[in-house]
Amino acid sequence: MRRCQTCGYPIEGEAREIVPDSDSGARPTLYRHPTPDGCAAARRARTVLPPLRRYRRP
Secondary structure (H helix, E strand, O other): OOEEOOOOOEOOOOOEEEOOOOOOOOOOOEEEOOOHHHHHHHHHHHHOOOHHHHHOOO
């Protein structure tokens, strides 16, 4: 599963891949949503609770 470096949420579908310049290969490849709207949509999707969790809050 790829996570967005900007917002920290999982990426579903297309992702923009950022390969860092490292001769040793010590730095991992970074992923970001293709557009800023992708980050905003991921945030909105995570803030809405599923129907069952709304009623079973601790």
